[in-house]
Amino acid sequence: MATAKRKPLIAGNWKLNNNHLEAIALVQKMAFALNDADYDAADIAVLPPFTAIRSVQTLVEGDKLRITYGAQDISQHEKGAYTGEVSGPMLAKLNCTYALAGHSERREYHHEDDAVVNAKVKAAFASGITPILCLGEGLEVRKAGRHVEHTLAQLEGALKGVTEEQVRTLVVAYEPVWAIGTGEVATPEDAQEVCAALRKRIGELYSPEAAQQTRILYGGSVKSGNVAAIMAQADVDGALVGGASLDADEFVKLIRAAVQG
Numbered sequence: 001m002a003t004a005k006r007k008p009l010i011a012g013n014w015k016l017n018n019n020h021l022e023a024i025a026l027v028q029k030m031a032f033a034l035n036d037a038d039y040d041a042a043d044i045a046v047l048p049p050f051t052a053i054r055s056v057q058t059l060v061e062g063d064k065l066r067i068t069y070g071a072q073d074i075s076q077h078e079k080g081a082y083t084g085e086v087s088g089p090m091l092a093k094l095n096c097t098y099a100l101a102g103h104s105e106r107r108e109y110h111h112e113d114d115a116v117v118n119a120k121v122k123a124a125f126a127s128g129i130t131p132i133l134c135l136g137e138g139l140e141v142r143k144a145g146r147h148v149e150h151t152l153a154q155l156e157g158a159l160k161g162v163t164e165e166q167v168r169t170l171v172v173a174y175e176p177v178w179a180i181g182t183g184e185v186a187t188p189e190d191a192q193e194v195c196a197a198l199r200k201r202i203g204e205l206y207s208p209e210a211a212q213q214t215r216i217l218y219g220g221s222v223k224s225g226n227v228a229a230i231m232a233q234a235d236v237d238g239a240l241v242g243g244a245s246l247d248a249d250e251f252v253k254l255i256r257a258a259v260q261g
């Protein structure tokens with residue numbers, strides 16, 4: 001089998017934090033600390049709230065920063081009477097590289113099911129944006145030992161109608177809900193078990209070659225102190241980081257720990 005050549009992706013999901021001025025300050029601090037070796041070693045992304053994307057874009061483009069950025073959500077609709085929604089074409093116009101689709105907090109608080117997540121993944125691709133498809137089980141499912149089948153079912157639901165060409169560029173993020181914001185990090189072996197199963201299933205649904213190209217991240221209480229062991233797993237290609245991405249020093253430390261093999 002061809003050896004994997006996947007560039008790590010470390011993405012900071014800011015969630016509901018940072019107004020546009022705070023966003024500028026945080027990205028400036030990151031940019032000050034990061035160097036070319038960091039950017040060569042990993043793709044580095046921030047996912048600000050919608051209101052801060054324009055400010056981040058202006059900073060990144062004005063200073064030609066190698067930090068990429070994206071949105072925490074994307075509408076399944078392109079335009080029309082959908083109050084409060086932000087579309088793929090709007091995000092593309094802001095040069096967003098990524099959009100999260102199906103984060104567990106969207107699934108839980110906004111009742112997004114696999115069909116909606118599927119529509120969001122396709123909406124992102126239609127606008128030239130790379131979806132970061134978030135998957136993961138809750139505590140009950142984990143306790144019942146059904147975490148692999150649960151996560152694979154979410155994957156299949158989200159990929160209906162997605163082409164092999166698209167899946168090669170897709171980013172999947174395995175985020176066990178019980179490990180998000182709880183300090184309860186999955187063990188590296190827990191992360192590897194599910195990430196390997198996801199890659200295997202992508203191989204079965206598409207092709208082994210496509211599966212070797214899809215980047216699969218782990219998320220859930222990732223910090224500078226635990227990221228190296230998680231990244232050492234064969235099928236983990238990066239991290240989706242919440243809390244630890246809000247502090248520039250900690251996030252840069254985390255990025256460096258992630259790529260030191």
Ligand SMILES: O=C(CO)COP(=O)(O)O
Pocket residue numbers: 013103175179180181182183219220221222240241242243244
């Ligand atoms: O949900 C997450 C990233 O999308 C993980 O959040 P924490 O890193 O704060 O646990």
